[in-house]
Amino acid sequence: MNDLLLTVLSMLGAFGFAVLFNVRGWPLLLCGLGGALCWGSYRAVQAGGGSEMLSCFVSALLVSAFALICARLLKKPATVFLLPSLIPLIPGGSLYEAISRLMQQDLNGFLTAGGHTLGVIGSLAAGIFLFTAVDRLIRERT
Amino acid sequence: MNDRLLANALDLGQALLECGAEINRVEDTVRRICLAYGALEAHVFCIQSSLLVTVRVGEAAFSTQSRRILHLQIDLDRLDRLNALSREICATTPEAGVFAGRLQAVRSVRRTWSPPLRWLAGGMIAAVFTLFFRGTPLDAVASFLAGVFLQALKDWFGRNRLSTILTSIFGSLLSGAAATLLVRLGIGSQLDRVFIGNIMLLIPGLTLTTAVRDLFDGDMVTGLIRFAESLVIASAVAAGFIIAGTLLGGAI
Numbered sequence: 001m002n003d004l005l006l007t008v009l010s011m012l013g014a015f016g017f018a019v020l021f022n023v024r025g026w027p028l029l030l031c032g033l034g035g036a037l038c039w040g041s042y043r044a045v046q047a048g049g050g051s052e053m054l055s056c057f058v059s060a061l062l063v064s065a066f067a068l069i070c071a072r073l074l075k076k077p078a079t080v081f082l083l084p085s086l087i088p089l090i091p092g093g094s095l096y097e098a099i100s101r102l103m104q105q106d107l108n109g110f111l112t113a114g115g116h117t118l119g120v121i122g123s124l125a126a127g128i129f130l131f132t133a134v135d136r137l138i139r140e141r142t
Numbered sequence: 143m144n145d146r147l148l149a150n151a152l153d154l155g156q157a158l159l160e161c162g163a164e165i166n167r168v169e170d171t172v173r174r175i176c177l178a179y180g181a182l183e184a185h186v187f188c189i190q191s192s193l194l195v196t197v198r199v200g201e202a203a204f205s206t207q208s209r210r211i212l213h214l215q216i217d218l219d220r221l222d223r224l225n226a227l228s229r230e231i232c233a234t235t236p237e238a239g240v241f242a243g244r245l246q247a248v249r250s251v252r253r254t255w256s257p258p259l260r261w262l263a264g265g266m267i268a269a270v271f272t273l274f275f276r277g278t279p280l281d282a283v284a285s286f287l288a289g290v291f292l293q294a295l296k297d298w299f300g301r302n303r304l305s306t307i308l309t310s311i312f313g314s315l316l317s318g319a320a321a322t323l324l325v326r327l328g329i330g331s332q333l334d335r336v337f338i339g340n341i342m343l344l345i346p347g348l349t350l351t352t353a354v355r356d357l358f359d360g361d362m363v364t365g366l367i368r369f370a371e372s373l374v375i376a377s378a379v380a381a382g383f384i385i386a387g388t389l390l391g392g393a394i
Binding site: 023075091092099121124126128 | 167255270
């Protein structure tokens with residue numbers, strides 16, 4: 001399936017979760033845009049030869065930056081934009097895969113899927129953490 | 143700063159935690175409010191299920207209060223309004239009665255999208271992820287219908303204050319059964335692709351990510367609790383879908 005379609009789907013997915021998380025008004029559309037940015041940047045880094053973990057990390061950095069800019073412009077907490085925008089890369093599928101393998105006593109399958117889940121989640125968390133830490137440093141200095 | 147004001151500060155912190163604020167934000171907000179009201183020192187300790195604050199109000203005068211947090215449901219609109227309120231409180235330091243009134247005003251109003259719209263959003267998410275994982279358009283239709291059903295179910299469980307774990311078990315079991323029946327009726331063909339869309343509505347992937355973020359932030363206790371919590375919930379979800387798939391649809 002082509003990347004454009006997947007990016008549109010990411011946008012819709014993020015938008016849907018924004019509705020469930022009670023985001024209201026304009027920020028809803030921004031969350032959708034964040035979802036597209038999340039998946040788009042991930043694919044772009046991958047197309048440039050980056051590994052999956054690196055792509056997730058870069059994507060998380062960009063999405064955090066996007067969420068922070070939206071937050072400053074609209075005077076809302078960055079979390080409002082960050083949580084829905086991350087949805088396309090949240091490895092719910094492989095988390096499910098890992099647990100269901102474990103329940104079927106397929107330990108190799110569990111380790112593969114579980115390792116993948118932890119890798120992606122770690123990269124995402126590292127990206128968000130790094131961006132937030134740098135932002136805090138800059139703000140405390142000025 | 144008196145005990146009533148301290149109670150207000152904790153109530154605000156509790157409300158923030160309950161709608162999904164980061165631990166950092168809660169600790170920071172409560173500390174700022176206490177200092178704004180003239181506390182000499184404010185020691186705030188917060189984990190995902192509890193908030194503990196001690197303030198020093200005089201040379202040898204301390205005051206401690208705590209709150210137990212039982213329910214967490216992500217509500218970003220309320221988070222936004224509470225955040226705005228806390229900024230205003232820090233800037234204007236109104237008296238305790240006014241503070242409590244303003245907080246009550248934010249807490250009593252829950253601005254959600256109308257239920258049918260939430261159900262549609264749930265269905266859309268399910269359909270989107272079915273397509274994402276290479277399901278056919280017909281699979282996506284089945285996923286959409288099961289997703290609408292699942293979201294309605296989740297909202298109903300939520301209104302009746304069912305625990306997250308029970309919501310996950312019953313939600314996955316029933317939406318799994320619905321998906322299986324739809325596929326048997328000929329709507330969609332690949333059951334696992336239909337399942338994956340609905341799984342996305344239940345699996346605590348975002349909680350797991352938040353957990354790791356908490357660990358990086360140095361909130362070890364909260365990080366570990368959330369990590370364990372999301373693994374337990376993921377197990378409940380997996381169990382529900384596996385049972386539904388084996389009982390009604392043969393192998394998954």
